[in-house]
Amino acid sequence: MNDHLVKKRLGYAMVLGSLAALGPLCTDLYLPALPDLASELATTTATSQLSLTAGLLGLGAGQLIFGPLSDRLGRMRPLLFSLALLLAASIWCAVAPTIDQLIVARLLQGLAGAGGAVLSRAIARDLYNGHDLTKFFALLMLVNGLAPIVAPVVGGGLLSFLSWRGIFGALAIIAVLLFILSAGKLHETLPAQRRSHGGVAAMAKSLAALLHHRQFMGLCLTQGFILAGMFAYIGASPFVLQQIYHLSPQMFSLCFALNGVGLVFAAQISTRLSLMWGELALVKIGLAIAAVASLLLVIAAAMHAPLIALLIPLFFSVITIGIIGPNAGSLAMQSQGKNAGSASALLGVCMFALGAASVPLTGLGGTSALSMAVTICGCFFIAIVIFVLLARPAFARQS
Missing domain, CATH: 1.20.1250.20 (MFS general substrate transporter like domains)
Incomplete structure (x- = not known):
């Protein structure tokens, strides 16, 4: 395998691995800030936890939306749309004045995060088969295992100099970076003749x-x-x-x-x-x-x-x-x-x-x-x- 192909595969691995981590990041990055969030928005613990519940519901429902949608429209358009939605939802979370608005914004953020997770697997299936696919899925599984570990640690570190709103601002920046990387590094992997009808x-x-x-x-x-x-x-x-x-x-x-x-x-x-x-x-x-x-x-x-x-x-x-x-x-x-x-x-x-x-x-x-x-x-x-x-x-x- 020549150096160009190796670098190309490594680039795909980095981008798809980052997309696979979106679900855990949306769920776990702000966990250390939950008590501060509840205090600032003058809400109860149970109500503040509904923001986590909304994110999980979005992550679940999004799998039924973006997976079949990508089978019909191809991978890139739904992927880029999900990242744009993640940016908008993260900004909304960061500026939400009430817990009610935050819960709705978290639902949209979960939907968007599901897009990255589902489509990273779909693109990997399009690109690889046999042992190469097994190795790539092993990489995605490793990312999904490490992301929930790293995210709260990073979130705790961010809280030392940012508020809970700043953490959602960081997620907005991540959405922008992944949009740029996806548009620049990935290409459409599902030709029109192979799409579902x-x-x-x-x-x-x-x-x-x-x-x-x-x-x-x-x-x-x-x-x-x-x-x-x-x-x-x-x-x-x-x-x-x-x-x-x-x-x-x-x-x-x-x-x-x-x-x-x-x-x-x-x-x-x-x-x-x-x-x-x-x-x-x-x-x-x-x-x-x-x-x-x-x-x-x-x-x-x-x-x-x-x-x-x-x-x-x-x-x-x-x-x-x-x-x-x-x-x-x-x-x-x-x-x-x-x-x-x-x-x-x-x-x-x-x-x-x-x-x-x-x-x-x-x-x-x-x-x-x-x-x-x-x-x-x-x-x-x-x-x-x-x-x-x-x-x-x-x-x-x-x-």
């Missing part, structure tokens, strides 16, 4: 078939509720660790990063172990660890335990997400053939919709360590029940 009806029919697939839906909902527990942690932890345990935004970011590193390592280790034991065994092991860790988290929170006694079961609750999520998602996708695109969209929508529902639950009656722990534990145990009732019987019939 099925329309909304064809996609709706495909999604309806998936909803009646017992094994797929069991795994989809298992993964969705496990990740809903993660979003409950994401939404509540800034208030619990900063307001109740009095950590600085920078120390909170470091704690968040430590849990994120554990999640990434757990995902990498479980991927290797799945080659020996199989994905189904790893899902079962992960669910068992999730049950024990989340119960210990509830006990620690109920006893108003010292910070370290709370952080240890919280750490293990978070890393189980790295075990269950990838393996349940992989099994779900393996059960599908020609419906892989719709299956991927439904997995994403389920994850973000359930995550959006779990976040405000932690703020009912005032966010506390106990409300966070109970919500995480509840999500995990619903996932276990769904797996036992839906997914496991389907696998038993196959054996």
Whole structure:
């Protein structure tokens, strides 16, 4: 491979990897600023968390919008539109005078962020196949794993010299840079003759078939509720660790990063172990660890335990997400053939919709360590029940 082609591939990797990180950036960059945001806008913790919920809803809905749209119109026009929308929404977030306006702006910001995430995968599929595609997807997965770790740390650093409005201003600058890079480095990868003409009806029919697939839906909902527990942690932890345990935004970011590193390592280790034991065994092991860790988290929170006694079961609750999520998602996708695109969209929508529902639950009656722990534990145990009732019987019939 000549130097020009290597540099071209590296340029694509940098741009597409940055686009893949838009979802986590939109969700996690402003997390350390949530308490300040609630104070300045004179709103409650639960109401301020609705800004996170709105962003998650946008990220979920956007996958159903930009994916099919790009199959019909090509990749570049929807991509550039999503980045322009991200710029406008970020500016609106930065200047929003009320929490109501911020929530609407966050919904649009989530929609825009979903465009970058979905289209980065679509463009990669257009460009590569075989082992090259596998390696490129591995890069995108690494970015998606590291971005949630880095974003709160960067957000905490920005808060040392910017307000929460400045963080949304930084996201606006990121949108401009990605628009310039995408327009300059990328090109249309879906020729007109390969574009879809099925329309909304064809996609709706495909999604309806998936909803009646017992094994797929069991795994989809298992993964969705496990990740809903993660979003409950994401939404509540800034208030619990900063307001109740009095950590600085920078120390909170470091704690968040430590849990994120554990999640990434757990995902990498479980991927290797799945080659020996199989994905189904790893899902079962992960669910068992999730049950024990989340119960210990509830006990620690109920006893108003010292910070370290709370952080240890919280750490293990978070890393189980790295075990269950990838393996349940992989099994779900393996059960599908020609419906892989719709299956991927439904997995994403389920994850973000359930995550959006779990976040405000932690703020009912005032966010506390106990409300966070109970919500995480509840999500995990619903996932276990769904797996036992839906997914496991389907696998038993196959054996």
